[in-house]
Amino acid sequence: MKYSRRELQTQKRECVFQQLVLGEFYGADEKLPHLALFLDDSDLLTELELDRIEEMPGEERALLKARCEAVLEKLPELDAQIGEVSEGWKTSRMSRVDLSIIRLALYEMEYDDDVPLKVAINEAVELAKKYGGDDSPSFVNAILGKLALRLAPQPEGESNPPCYSVGQISSYIKGLFEQDFLLKSVQVEGEISNLKYHSSGHVYFTLKDEKAAISGIMFASYARGLKIRLKDGMKVRVSGSISTYERGSSYQIYAKSIAEAGLGVLYQRFMETKKRLEEMGLFDPAYRKPIPKYAMRIGVVTAPTGAAIQDIVNITHRRNPFAQLILYPALVQGEYAPASIIKGIETLDRMGLDVLIVGRGGGSLEDLWAFNEEAVARAIFDADTPIISAVGHETDVTIADYVADLRAPTPSAAAELAVFDVRAYADAVRQKKQRLGAAANARLEQKRLLLSHAEARLRRHDPRTRMNEYRLRTAYAQDNLENALKRRLDASIQGLSEREKRLQNGMEDALSLAREKLETAL
16 A cells, blocks of 8 residues: 655654654663564554554665664754753653653754654654643643744854744743643632623633733633633632733733632722712712703813713714814823813813713723722712713723712713704605695685684574565564464455354344244234
8 A cells, every 4th residue: 555755754753753653671782672563563563553553665665764773873962952851840850751751842843854844843743642641742842832932043153143933932832831830720819800701701801909910711612611600800710720812912811610719809899989989978969060952162081092082072073064073182091091081071171161071981990990989979069060971882881970969981982962963853844844835724714614604603693594584474473473474364254154144044043033923812
């Protein structure tokens, strides 16, 4: 079976490595004789998973043997160089595996022109990952990084120290950290700041005390086991390792566990100040002044070059280009920041502006501390002008937020709250005008209808109409009276006629009867 050149080189490198490891169990005089036995023992090669060596051509196996012999011959020189850069870690204190890997890589770096420095180091690290312990890759990389710096070529004709690349220096520094076994497992106590829970599950933070600060990270695999919810100002004890991030050339602590150790000094001061001012009544909502709805002159107390003022300017111009911004360029961080902020508030307050915005962009608890000072809180409370606090991000809370007339989560939000939107205002006026016109038209139409009804009622109650009605009624009554009188007269005439007939008939009957009686008597 044929193998690629790279495969053969890998197999030969592992074979030399195995020989160096096994040679550590023999005396100096026994190493070379053992080499021939090793290369001819098929069972041993199979057990070490190097059975491909049996399939190598004879000349390749001869070269392999020569390489092993050459490395063994150079062991004193190699160990001397390793001892010089290991800073007290003598070869006798290193594990056989790590030492053998470093010896082989150093030989290739110094005596094998076909193997570049980077390839030799990378291959050594791979061997350490395969055969060494958990710390072997970093330890091997650290030692070889130092050796690589010693072996780096120096320009001809120059006696100055060699010039190294940034990557070489970063790798060397990383090696120093990873070689230091104290830094592989440490506990550090300090105060949490700049805390950030990333969406990936990692936790980023800064661990600090009154003298220094160190960046930290807890990877998601460890963060899932946290039993406490971290927050800025919390005093904690972090267990983990300290190393460097080569790309940024910065050192940080890689946390494996975090336990609460008490509240930080700044956080304690924050809580004490908050409690004291709250008891004094400075946070009472009854003292808060209303923010003008249509502010046109807005004062801003913040840094003149930060992102906060840029956001306020941009939003103000977008919402109302007619509004006037008056900036007091204040210090917002550091020892002199409180006095600068107080002076800015007092200066703008005397100008009779509509509203003030006091704040800055985001930062750590110590960065925002000026806005936690009692003097700043009292200046905000004593101001006659309504004040909007706009310190940091939404999750940042300062004493100034509690005492201000209104709290905005960010400087951008403060501008939104302080400056009315002129376009929205114009649209609202236009809509109200339309609604007013529609209401007026409806009211006029209603009044017209009422007028029409009134006119109709007036027409019904017009005297002339009433007189005509009365005349008509009189005519009807006269006709009815005449008809009634005629009917009564006709009835009376008819009655008289009937009575006349009855009288005449009666008289005739009586006359006849009297005649008969007379005749009878005669």
